Amino acid sequence: MINEALGLPELASEHGQLVDQMMELLNWFIAILLVGWSTFFVFCLFRFNRKANPKASYIGVRSHASSHLEIGVVLVEAILLLGFAFRLWGERVDNYPTGDDTVRVRAIGYQFGWALHYPGPDGKFGEFDFNKxxxxxxxAQIGLSREGHGADDIIRGQLTLPKGRPAIVYVTxxxxxxxxxxxSMRIAQDAIPGMEVPMWFTPIKEGDFDIVCGQLCGSGHAAMAGILTVVPNEKFVAEFEGGGKEAAPAATTEVVATVGN
Ligand SMILES: [Cu+2]
Known part of the structure; x- marks a missing residue:
């Protein structure tokens, strides 16, 4: 309920429900804290104003109510962390996709855009050539070599994924x-030079979803917006996996790469 009021983007991934549940809980918890502490603040303004207390008290508060409140807050936070955040994290780590239907894509960030690198029909990523x-x-941003496994690789400026299949995006x-x-996939991963970090999710809705750069990375940061298009599996297989045909040896495979957006 609070999530909708805050304008959370449409949910379109399998694991996203858990993220939303946790955010909903956290938002309610923070809302209660906000109302509680604000009320207490206003109460203090009146209760301890100069007129009501012409003489300052050098002893102060003797009740332990505030300590008990603080302990309560710590307990609720511990429940949120141990009961929800850890569970969510555990589920994420345990469900790393390894099946044959897993889609693998590399996402390479650069100033300013994304190169999405698909392995093509042979299922293997090509190498890089610094001279290119x-x-x-x-x-050209990533300098893909068209020799060997790279011959059938596909590079795009936008991301396309099939609906209902787990996807691993190697972010660098x-x-x-x-x-x-x-x-919309409830997922984000830092793109760190020299590291390739996998992030995975399963899109469950077809359509276009926004991709943004989540780290302020320079003057063109805002231009790093992209689109994830989730398509039916047949369409994805035809376009990115050679129509499901047995992969031909790389040397004889026709180059199917397209460049640009
Ligand atoms: Cu960026």
């Missing part, structure tokens, strides 16, 4: 720290 790096296109950066954030 330039700013001409998302493909070419230059500074970015953050690959897809709010």
């Amino acid at each position: 790096v330039s700013g001409a296109s998302p493909e 950066s070419k230059d500074v720290i970015h953050n690959f954030a897809i709010k």
Whole structure:
């Protein structure tokens, strides 16, 4: 209820329900704290004003009510952390997708955009060649080599994923720290140069969802907005996995890569 009032983007991933539940609880908890402490503050303004207390008390409060309140707050926070946050985290870590239907994509952040790198029909990512790096296109940004496994790789400026299949996005950066954030999937991961960190989720709704850069990364930070398009599986297989045909050896595979947005 509070989530909707705060304008949380549409939920479109399998695990997102748990994230929303936790946010809903936290928002209620914070709302109660806000009302409680604000009321107490206003009460103090009147109860301890100069007129009611012409002479200052050097002893102060003797009741332990505030300590008990504080202990209560700590307890509720411990329940939130141990009961909900840890459970959510445990579920995330335990459910790392390993099945054959898992989609694998690399997301490389650069100033200022994202290159989405699909392994193509052979299911294997190509290598990189530093001599090919330039700013001409998302493909040139990462300097993909078209030799070997890279021959059939597909590079896009936007992300496309199939509905209902677990997806692992390996997030990294070419230059500074970015953050690959897809709010509707309730997921975000820092893109750190030199590290490739997997983040995974299962889209459960077709449609277009916003991707943003979640780390202030320079003057073009706001331009790093992208779109995740969730499509039916058949469409994804036809476009990114060679139509489900047996992968041909890389050397003879036709180059199906398209460049740009
Ligand atoms: Cu960025």
